[in-house]
Amino acid sequence: MRVGLFVTCLIDLMRPEIGFSVIKLIERAGFEVVVPPAQTCCGQPAYNSGDRRLARDLAEKMLREFEQFDYVVVPSGSCGGMVGVHYGDLFRDDPELMSRYGRLRPKVFELTDFLVNVAKIELGPLGFEGTVTYHDSCSGLRELGVKAQPRALLAQAGVAVAEMKGCEHCCGFGGTFAVKYGNISTAIVDEKCANIQASGAGAVVLGDLGCMLNIEGRLRRNGDTTTRVLHIAQVLAGDA
Template identity: 90%
Template sequence: MRVGLFVTCLIDLMRPEIGFSVIKLIERAGFEVIVPPAQTCCGQPAYNSGERGLARDLAEKTLREFEQFDYIVVPSGSCGGMIRVHYGDLFGDDPDMMSRFGRLRPKVFELTDFLVNVARVELAPGEFSGPVTYHDSCSGLRELGVKTQPRALLAQAGVALTEMKDCEHCCGFGGTFAVKYGDISTAIVDEKCANIGASGAGAVVLGDLGCMLNIEGRLRRTGDTATRVLHIAQVLAGDV
């Protein structure tokens, strides 16, 4: 079975090592991974900013590049949510595109959802030591139903999880929200960082790079150089 990996802009530009961890996990599960080299953005920033024409162009491009695969895996709840949930809005006035999207949509999975519900992986305990806490990204949780999947995988890998207070609350990133409303975003991420610290865990694990960069950036700017901020793919692949 062939998996098309939608790498996401932020992983490609900011943390490419996470992409290699994702490939490792999917290949270990017995799938062939293909990374279409011409892929770019899913269109979410344009869509959220009201630029529907640009978002539609990017959605059509993504559809062309990925509809050939048996599955499409996205290591980000926000990009996965854009593709699975909001492309239907962009294609609503075009029966042909809606038909093509209707065939693509059931094949699109967030990484941990794919590993649990499609690949049905059974991970051996790894070497990661120390408790972690988990941050639920807004899009993954609310648009894709990603909640139990990452926790089940961490348990399989023998990683001790300590839940933080308000683990389902936003980190304050929200894409362009963090740029447009910087003061509000900062207040939200300060509360998230306080909850991470209060959990006593030495690392926060998550599945969305936007949240990852926002949380890590705020921790470092406020003097916390010890708390690790890790994508779940890194932990599960043993790359930390």
């Protein structure tokens, strides 16, 4: 079966190696992976900023490029939430687009949800050294119900997890929130970094690159040069 991989802007521009780890995992589960070369943004920044026209244009573009596939996998809770939850709002006044979206929506999965509930992948021990803690990104957790899936995969892979205090609390990124409300964002991410360090884990693992960049940036600015910040695909693919 063919999986369309929606790479996401941040992975494409900032951490392309994560995209290759995602492909490795999906292919290991027995699926053909296709990465449409013309894909761009899911429209979330425009949607969150109130620019519905641009958000809808991008949503229509995504729909055209991905509706042909058996499944669509998104290695980001925030982009997955945008496609899986908010496109319905953008298309609500267009019956034809809404019908097409209705056929696409059940095929869209966040990466770990896909690996657990569709691919039913079986991972052996990876030999990953050390303990990790897991950060539950807001959109993946609250919009897509991603909570048990990444932990189940880490357990399969023999990766020890030490849960941090407030693992479900926001990291303070929130897209443009971090720009508009910098002081509040900084206070939130400082609390997150303190909880990561208090867990005793040598790495924090997560499934959303926005959170990843925000947490890693703040850890480094605060002088922590040793705590690793990893996308779960990197860990599960053996690339960490």
